[in-house]
Amino acid sequence: MELTTNIPVRKNPYSKLNEVDFDHLEFGKYVSDHMLVCDYGNGAWKTAQIVPYANLSLSPTTLGLHYGQTVFEGMKAFRMKDGRINIFRIDRHYDRFVKSLHRMCMAVPPREIFIEGLMQLIELDKAWVPSKSGEALYIRPFVYASEAKFGVKISDEYRFIIFGGPVPSLYSNPIKVKVETHYARAAKGGTGFAKCGGNYGGAYYPTLLAKNEGYDQVLWTDARENKFIEESGMMNAMFVIGNKLVTPPLSDSILDGVTRNSLLTLAVDMGFETDERPVSIDELEQAFKNKTITEAFGAGTAAVVAPIQTININGGDYNLPAYSIESLHNKLKDQLELIRTGQVADVHEWNCIVG
Ligand SMILES: *Cc1c(COP(=O)(O)O)cnc(C)c1O
Numbered sequence: 001m002e003l004t005t006n007i008p009v010r011k012n013p014y015s016k017l018n019e020v021d022f023d024h025l026e027f028g029k030y031v032s033d034h035m036l037v038c039d040y041g042n043g044a045w046k047t048a049q050i051v052p053y054a055n056l057s058l059s060p061t062t063l064g065l066h067y068g069q070t071v072f073e074g075m076k077a078f079r080m081k082d083g084r085i086n087i088f089r090i091d092r093h094y095d096r097f098v099k100s101l102h103r104m105c106m107a108v109p110p111r112e113i114f115i116e117g118l119m120q121l122i123e124l125d126k127a128w129v130p131s132k133s134g135e136a137l138y139i140r141p142f143v144y145a146s147e148a149k150f151g152v153k154i155s156d157e158y159r160f161i162i163f164g165g166p167v168p169s170l171y172s173n174p175i176k177v178k179v180e181t182h183y184a185r186a187a188k189g190g191t192g193f194a195k196c197g198g199n200y201g202g203a204y205y206p207t208l209l210a211k212n213e214g215y216d217q218v219l220w221t222d223a224r225e226n227k228f229i230e231e232s233g234m235m236n237a238m239f240v241i242g243n244k245l246v247t248p249p250l251s252d253s254i255l256d257g258v259t260r261n262s263l264l265t266l267a268v269d270m271g272f273e274t275d276e277r278p279v280s281i282d283e284l285e286q287a288f289k290n291k292t293i294t295e296a297f298g299a300g301t302a303a304v305v306a307p308i309q310t311i312n313i314n315g316g317d318y319n320l321p322a323y324s325i326e327s328l329h330n331k332l333k334d335q336l337e338l339i340r341t342g343q344v345a346d347v348h349e350w351n352c353i354v355g
Contacts, residue, residue: 005048005116007036009124012052022130025168027302032125032137032164036117039146040107040158048113050121053163063155064144070197071100072142074301075258077122077164077354079131080342085122087139087352088340089258090115096256097141100194106143109160114141115352118162123355125164134169134337138302170302174309174323175216177232177296179281180206181314184223185231185253192230192253200234207233215312217298221281222253229279235298235306236260239284240328242292244273259299263332265348270335272328281313288318296320297329304336305329 012033020030031053038048064070075093078086094114101108118139122129129137141162145155183206186192191199203218210218217233229237229248236257238247245267250256267274287293288311296308307329311318323330338344340351 005112007048007050007113007117007120009034009050009120010052014052017127020128020166022166025130025135025166027138027167027170028165030128030165032128032166034121034125035161035163036113036121038109038113038117038160040109040160041156045107045110045113045160048117048160050117050124056159058146059148061148061150062145063147063149063153066150067145067152068196068198069104069106069145069155070142071097071104071106071144072140072195072197073097073100074195075139075141076136076167076301077129077139078136078340079129080340080353082342084342085126085129085354086340086342087118087122087354089262089350090118090352092258092261093141096195096258099256100196101143103191103194104196105154106145107158109143113160114162119352119354121162122164126354128164128166130166130168132169133341134171134304136167137164138167139164167302170304170306172303172306174307174320175298176214176310176312176317177217177219177308178210178213178215178312179229179284179314180210180218180220181226181281182206183218184226185220187223188251188253190223190253193251193255195255203233213312215310219311227280227282229281229284230254232298232306232308235300235303237279238263238295238297238299238329239279239287239293240295241279241283241287243294244275245328246275246277246279248279249276257299257301259301259304262336262350263299263305266332266335267328269347270331284311285313285318288313294321295323295327295329305333
């Protein structure tokens with residue numbers, strides 16, 4: 001893609017690249033040398049800049065710290081087999097960012113600054129994109145209310161930042177999840193579809209309780225009746241029931257995952273039937289009893305897929321059959337990896353190749 005904006009760059013004279021142990025990457029540990037920063041005030045976005053990654057200085061009255069006007073995205077750049085760098089589904093991430101920001105009454109960074117700024121940033125820090133299978137540069141764009149004024153109000157000032165850092169392949173052993181029927185993550189009419197900070201803070205306590213009982217994550221249910229499955233932790237929930245890929249339909253309490261959408265599309269490409277429909281707890285329990293459920297997994301950018309081994313429903317543990325490389329979630333994950341690394345045709349035009 002040709003860039004039309006040229007964002008001023010202040011180069012980091014002290015690269016930390018040689019401090020990274022690329023053989024032992026840890027999620028969230030390393031951040032690359034530069035970040036993009038752009039401020040909003042007096043009704044307009046100012047000039048974006050790419051600057052050395054550094055701490056921020058904030059007034060204690062900064063509105064975003066108090067009333068939760070913070071929105072983020074999570075996306076990845078991959079090193080392709082030919083060495084070029086690919087930012088995956090940048091447009092779809094931007095569109096979701098816009099929806100989240102609107103819901104939180106926040107200023108929306110222009111598309112060119114998001115897309116071209118990100119491309120320029122990744123081009124500059126491309127040596128930070130790891131190259132082993134499944135590894136990536138995780139990218140974190142976010143906006144927070146930066147106006148320094150106490151008192152509850154919609155902020156008139158915002159700061160938009162993008163930074164990134166190398167992360168390992170997160171292949172995990174199949175996880176144990178607990179169907180949560182007391183606490184809720186997101187309600188009808190609420191902010192569950194938005195990637196806003198408060199949704200995550202609010203999920204910690206019920207997740208901690210589940211962890212104390214020996215589960216890795218909660219499987220959220222709807223806030224009204226606690227009968228229908230919504231999401232699995234910070235991932236969309238997917239099941240293979242009766243040989244169909246089944247996932248709850250999008251709503252204002254379910255986040256529209258880019259991974260969810262990609263996997264549904266790839267399943268159709270592979271000739272697999274998909275079904276976006278409500279999945280009740282009763283149906284899940286019945287499917288275990290009838291042995292019609294063969295897979296359950298979470299889908300999200302960080303882990304791509306997180307296979308589920310055990311689901312606790314109303315106090316009883318149900319186990320999924322053992323998985324193999326022939327399991328649908330493994331085939332989908334492999335196909336996605338082949339597209340992202342340029343080893344098969346990118347027929348859906350998901351890749352955005354940087355220099
Ligand atoms: C980010 C997120 C997902 C996954 O979305 P992706 O675009 O696939 O990364 C799912 N659920 C929640 C609550 C999330 O925050």
